[in-house]
Amino acid sequence: MLDNHAKLVKVIAAADGIVGRKKLQKIIYILKKLGLPFEEKYTFYFYGPYSEELSLQIEELTNLGFVSEVKEKKSNYYQYRYQVTDQGQEFLEHSLAEVPLVESVVRDMKEQSSRFLELVATMLYFDHLPKEEVEQKVLEVKKKSNYTTEDMEEAWNFIGKITH
Amino acid sequence: MDYLQRDAYFTGVSYGHFDMERILRVMRPDEDQVVIKESGMHAVEDYIMSRYQMYWQVYFHPVTRSAEVILTKILHRVKELYGQHYPFKVKPTPFTSFFEGKVSLADYIRLDEAVVLYYFQMWTEEDDPILRDLVYRFVNRRLFKYVEFNPNLQMNDWMELYQLFKEVDLDPDYYLVVDSSSDLPYDFYRPGGEEEERLPIHLLMPNNELRELSRQSEIVEAISGKKRTDHKLYYPKDLIEKLADDQPEKEKIKKILYKQDR
Incomplete structure (x- = not known):
């Protein structure tokens, strides 16, 4: 029951909470690209790969009380903090869903900025192309983000690190 | 639009x-x-x-969702049987590239409603009882019934039902289905x-x-601003009713499923 939801709760639990919807979106996308069994459908949206299905699943999880959502005010915007509740823990104990998460990878991603994860996710979105073309694509579709060569080098290193 | x-x-x-x-x-x-x-x-x-x-x-109409649940489960069943090298009388040829994750654009375009319905019709003659039953339901509109379901408050109900279904030989992976708003490809x-x-x-x-x-x-x-998430539990009422009255599981299943109507 709700296996795909349970996998999401596992990620939030492994990260010990995630701040930012965008960060959560990109973390799940990157895990999916690493070959983990996430079934959320992603399309390329304004800020890189985005899944409406994932947004709704998170909404369901908060309405069910398995995940808590706290809206926090930053200087000029809002962000949401997600945390697994006690009921969410209990749900996980009963769930048969399995996802071979590597906790250190999830924690690594959590420590990154959502801007950086957006870059990583966008690069992975074009991973069928050779490296130079991936960078070209990023510069084209993310013109406004002004990612530098160093940013991209860092992202390649990060991808190398989490895929090994 | x-x-x-x-x-x-x-x-x-x-x-x-x-x-x-x-x-x-x-x-x-x-x-x-x-x-x-x-x-x-x-x-x-x-x-x-x-x-x-x-x-x-x-x-989001519950009956539309019931048909979608069965459609999904048919495809899961065919994929599972295909993986087990089940000897299909009518082989799922236009589906196999999807099962193997190697879909070409031509495969995608070819698999239209007429093709899918043809296979469903043909599979009503298959030996596998689950596939045969599910396609019959889809083609002849013998859909699953549903009850409202809260996965948090009714976690124990679900586990009990899962066991009971196994005991009466109804595979719960195909006959006991929680369907959620996020399973739909449409959004607000x-x-x-x-x-x-x-x-x-x-x-x-x-x-x-x-x-x-x-x-x-x-x-x-x-x-x-409205809450728009919801979960329903779909099950084959006809098959539950068909269980023998002296089978103790029958009453137990019905008691759990219909307890909110009390």
């Missing part, structure tokens, strides 16, 4: 219509998104309302919650400022 009009037409409901031409006329290209001229707000309101109506009256209008999420619809005001639609329209505001 086009799918709303198409689905309204083919399901024969009278909502779901809105003035597409007017919306196209009031669209304005902005730096990195399309916005709507403020005077076109009512046409967009109408579109958002249509989407809302279609969602509840068509896409969602005003942006957090910076840098999905972009909402913006109106271009006469002073050239942009305003998010639900801040300007009371109608859109009224329907966009």
Whole structure:
């Protein structure tokens, strides 16, 4: 029951909470690209790969009380903090869903900025192309983000690190 | 926008219509998104309302969902049997590239409704009892029944039912299905919650400022803050009723399923 939801709760639990919807979106996308069994459908949206299905699943999880959502005010915007509740823990104990998460990878991603994860996710979105073309694509579709060569080098290193 | 009009037409409901031409006329290209001229707000309101109506009256209708649950389970069953090298009388040829994750554009276009329905019809003669039963249900509209279900409050109910179904030889992976709002490929209008999420619809005001639609329209505001998640439990009522009365599981299953009607 709700296996795909349970996998999401596992990620939030492994990260010990995630701040930012965008960060959560990109973390799940990157895990999916690493070959983990996430079934959320992603399309390329304004800020890189985005899944409406994932947004709704998170909404369901908060309405069910398995995940808590706290809206926090930053200087000029809002962000949401997600945390697994006690009921969410209990749900996980009963769930048969399995996802071979590597906790250190999830924690690594959590420590990154959502801007950086957006870059990583966008690069992975074009991973069928050779490296130079991936960078070209990023510069084209993310013109406004002004990612530098160093940013991209860092992202390649990060991808190398989490895929090994 | 086009799918709303198409689905309204083919399901024969009278909502779901809105003035597409007017919306196209009031669209304005902005730096990195399309916005709507403020005077076109009512046409967009109408579109958002249509989407809302279609969602509840068509896409989210419990019977539509029941058919979708069975459709999904048929495909799961065929994929599982295919993986086990089950000797199909009619081989699922146009489906196999999907099962293997190697779909070409031509495969995708070829697998249309007529092809799918042909295979379903043919599979009503298969030896596998689950596949045979599920396709029969789909083709002949013998759908699953449903009860409202809260996965948090009824976690124990679900586990008990799962066991009971196994005991009466009904594979719970195919015959006991929790269906959630997020299983549907359609969505509501969602005003942006957090910076840098999905972009909402913006109106271009006469002073050239942009305003998010639900801040300007009371109608859109009224329907966009609503809770829209829901879960239902689907099961084959006919097969439960068919169990022998002296089978103790039968009463137990019915007691759990119908307890909210008490």
